[in-house]
Amino acid sequence: MLVSLNGEQKELAEGIKLSELIDMLDLSHRRLAIEINQEIVPKSQHAKYEIKPNDKIEIVHAIGGG
Amino acid sequence: MTNTTDQLIIADKAYNSRLLTGSGKYKDLDETRAATEASGAEIVTVAIRRTNIGQNPDEPNLLDALPPEKYTILPNTAGCYTTEDAVRTCRLARELLDGHDLVKLEVLGDEKTLFPDITATLEAAEILVKDNFKVMVYTNDDPIIARRLEEIGCVAVMPLAAPIGSGLGIRNPYNILTIVENANVPILVDAGVGTASDAAIAMELGCDGILMNTAIAAAQNPVLMASAMKKAVEAGREAFLAGRMPRKRFASASSPIDGTFF
Numbered sequence: 001m002l003v004s005l006n007g008e009q010k011e012l013a014e015g016i017k018l019s020e021l022i023d024m025l026d027l028s029h030r031r032l033a034i035e036i037n038q039e040i041v042p043k044s045q046h047a048k049y050e051i052k053p054n055d056k057i058e059i060v061h062a063i064g065g066g
Numbered sequence: 067m068t069n070t071t072d073q074l075i076i077a078d079k080a081y082n083s084r085l086l087t088g089s090g091k092y093k094d095l096d097e098t099r100a101a102t103e104a105s106g107a108e109i110v111t112v113a114i115r116r117t118n119i120g121q122n123p124d125e126p127n128l129l130d131a132l133p134p135e136k137y138t139i140l141p142n143t144a145g146c147y148t149t150e151d152a153v154r155t156c157r158l159a160r161e162l163l164d165g166h167d168l169v170k171l172e173v174l175g176d177e178k179t180l181f182p183d184i185t186a187t188l189e190a191a192e193i194l195v196k197d198n199f200k201v202m203v204y205t206n207d208d209p210i211i212a213r214r215l216e217e218i219g220c221v222a223v224m225p226l227a228a229p230i231g232s233g234l235g236i237r238n239p240y241n242i243l244t245i246v247e248n249a250n251v252p253i254l255v256d257a258g259v260g261t262a263s264d265a266a267i268a269m270e271l272g273c274d275g276i277l278m279n280t281a282i283a284a285a286q287n288p289v290l291m292a293s294a295m296k297k298a299v300e301a302g303r304e305a306f307l308a309g310r311m312p313r314k315r316f317a318s319a320s321s322p323i324d325g326t327f328f
């Protein structure tokens with residue numbers, strides 16, 4: 001299935017959980033926040049959340065800024 | 067007056083430093099860490115952006131250089147031009163920082179000036195305060211708007227002294243003074259400071275603190291400038307508390323006239 005990940009199209013396996021995607025991206029040890037279709041998915045829900053076709057996933061972190 | 071008796075209180079938390087710093091525009095994270103350390107800042111702003119997907123997973127992380135256990139991290143809404151984007155950014159920041167609810171709200175109006183969009187700023191402030199955020203808000207140097215933002219419930223109001231990143235100094239000291247005199251929440255100059263004397267002037271006007279980034283990061287020697295800014299903010303604060311002498315048009319001798327032998 002196709003999803004949008006940080007603005008880019010990405011092919012993912014059907015039924016993949018959000019926590020599995022985070023592992024796949026090597027981001028599991030990172031401090032991040034995730035929004036899907038403009039709704040925050042809290043860290044406590046990552047393992048349960050099943051990604052659906054056409055989900056718009058945004059993964060953000062903190063960078064330098066003033 | 068020592069620091070322990072003259073603390074800056076923001077949203078019920080006490081800080082010894084009245085200098086807040088940004089973490090942008092540094093050469094690398096080592097410089098960010100060293101300059102932040104030298105500035106003595108306890109509150110440091112960060113931006114929220116997309117994670118780089120598929121890049122080096124061991125790439126150093128800003129929050130390793132500026133650990134939230136040591137610094138109060140102040141996520142900003144830099145780059146937001148709409149109420150919606152600013153509110154969304156704050157909600158992501160709160161999730162990122164495990165429920166930490168202190169944010170710096172800025173809704174920009176135009177890329178050339180980076181002046182705030184005031185109507186959108188007021189709207190976003192209302193939404194965020196209702197959503198239990200503690201909002202430190204970037205605004206222009208308009209005393210009426212500053213008061214309005216305080217009434218909405220912002221925990222600090224942060225007027226610009228000059229455009230962001232311009233280094234032009236305190237362009238309208240009388241407006242800053244009026245904002246300070248009207249306020250019941252901390253007033254921090256945010257943006258426009260170029261060098262140490264600008265920081266001292268803002269503090270002598272009675273500002274509660276200063277937030278700066280480019281003045282330090284774009285100096286030839288950022289770590290040395292961070293140290294200069296720390297001293298300037300402290301000096302300006304002490305001068306404000308001490309109360310300056312009145313200005314006089316003509317001279318007044320410092321040595322007595324009595325007892326002269328010539």
